[in-house]
Amino acid sequence: MVASFxxxxxxxxxxxxxxxxxxxxxxxxxGVPLVLRAAELLRPQxxxxxxxxxxxxxxxxxxxxxxxxxxxxGPLEALCAALASSPCEWNLFLACDLPFLEGEFxxxxxxxxxxxxxxxxxxxxxxxxxxxxxxxxxxxxxVMEQGLTREPAGIVEVLPALEVDAIEGExxxxxxxxxxxxxxxxxxxxxxxxQRELELTRK
Numbered sequence: 520m521v522a523s524f525x526x527x528x529x530x531x532x533x534x535x536x537x538x539x540x541x542x543x544x545x546x547x548x549x550g551v552p553l554v555l556r557a558a559e560l561l562r563p564q565x566x567x568x569x570x571x572x573x574x575x576x577x578x579x580x581x582x583x584x585x586x587x588x589x590x591x592x593g594p595l596e597a598l599c600a601a602l603a604s605s606p607c608e609w610n611l612f613l614a615c616d617l618p619f620l621e622g623e624f625x626x627x628x629x630x631x632x633x634x635x636x637x638x639x640x641x642x643x644x645x646x647x648x649x650x651x652x653x654x655x656x657x658x659x660x661x662v663m664e665q666g667l668t669r670e671p672a673g674i675v676e677v678l679p680a681l682e683v684d685a686i687e688g689e690x691x692x693x694x695x696x697x698x699x700x701x702x703x704x705x706x707x708x709x710x711x712x713x714q715r716e717l718e719l720t721r722k
Contacts, residue, residue, distance in 0.1 A: 525566065525607050525608060525609070526564060526565045526566060526607055526609045526610060526611060526629055526632075526633075526654075527565055527566060527567060527569070527601075527605040527606070527607035527609070527610040527611070528558075528561035528562070528564065528565030528566075528567065528568045528569070528610070528611045528613075529568070529569050529570075529571050529585075529597075529598075529601045529605075529610060529611065529612045529613070530544075530554055530557045530558055530561065530568065530569075530570050530571065530612075530613050530614075530615050531571045531572065531594055531597055531612065531613065531614050531615060531651060532544040532554050532570050532571060532572035532576075532577055532615045533571055533572035533573060533587060533590075533594075533597055534615075534616075538705045538706045539704070539705060539706060539707060539710070540707065542576065543615060543616040543704060543705075543710075544572075544577065544615040544616070546616075546704075546710060548618055548714070548717070552580070553615050553616055553617075553618065554570065554577070554580065554582075554615040555580065555582075556618075557613045557614075557615050557617065557620070558570075558582060560613070560620060560621075560622040560625060561611060561613060561625060563622065563625075563626070564611060564622075564625050564626055564628075564629045565607075565611055566607060567583065568582060568583065569582070569583045569584065569585050569601065570582050570583065570584050570585070571584075571585055571587070571597040571598075571600070571601055572584070572586070572587075572597075573586060573587075573590070574586055585600060585601060585604060586600075587600055588600050589667075592667060592672060593672065593673065594650075594651060594673075594674055595663060595666060595667060595672050595673055595674050595677065596667060596672075598612060598655060598659075598663060598674065599660060599663045599664055599667065602655060602657050602659060602660050602663070603657075603660055605657060607657075608656055608657055609629070609632050609633065609654055609655075609656055609657075610654065610655055610656075610657070611625060611628065611629065611653075611654050612650075612651060612652070612653055612654070612655060613625075613651065613652055614651035614652065614703055616703045616704045616705075617652060617700070617701065617702070617703055618702075618704065618713045618714075618717060619699050619700050619701075619702050619713070619716075619717070620652065620700045620701070621696065621700055623695075623696075624652075624694075624696050624700055627694055627696075628640055628652075628653070628654050628686075629654065631654070631684065631686065632654040632656075632684075635684050636682070637656075637681075637682045637683055637684035638655070638656045638658050638659050638662075638681045638682045638683070639653060639654065639655045639656065639659060639678070639681050639682070639683045639684070640653060640654040640683075640684045640686065641653040641654075641678065641683055641684075641685055641686070642685070642686045642687075642691065642701060643685045643686065643687055643688070644687075644688045644691070644698040644701060645688055645698060646698070646701075647675070648674075648675050648678060648685075649701045650674040650675055650678070651674070652700075652701055659677075659681055662677055662680045662681055663677055665677075665680075666680070
């Protein structure tokens with residue numbers, strides 16, 4: 520199904536997953552790899568879904584891939600490549616390792632982006648910015664490209680140079696979402712704990 524909104528969708532799968540010991544994107548929740556779960560959450564909101572990462576590792580999933588132009592530069596490089604290649608003005612980006620994320624939040628994110636005049640719509644919780652569950656306009660590319668010339672070359676470091684509409688924790692709660700939706704997984708212990716918590720939620 521093609522979304523009625525002119526928005527692109529991207530899932531980041533290029534991390535090394537060193538602490539996990541295996542690719543986080545391919546961990547399965549209810550038999551579905553996390554990367555495909557993320558893609559399905561995006562699908563109702565976007566015109567097309569693209570995975571950002573090494574094609575040789577994920578091409579077998581049958582989803583459009585886009586490789587980093589300069590591998591090893593981290594998520595900011597991936598966002599630059601995606602925005603530069605996207606035919607859509609607005610684009611949603613998700614990390615692959617967000618097992619608690621709810622599709623309804625992505626709908627709210629799209630509506631917020633299209634209704635406003637910011638260059639980015641980014642949640643900010645008690646843990647700080649959540650730049651890998653956010654919407655970015657293509658006009659961000661020059662600032663992000665400049666950010667790649669500095670150290671550290673991170674997404675959070677370029678946000679002050681962008682017009683950012685922040686969805687703060689209190690507003691998130693008013694919208695009916697918990698900050699838990701942004702909790703990611705980095706270690707086998709994180710993954711086991713997330714699985715247990717999700718199982719309890721279903722009961």
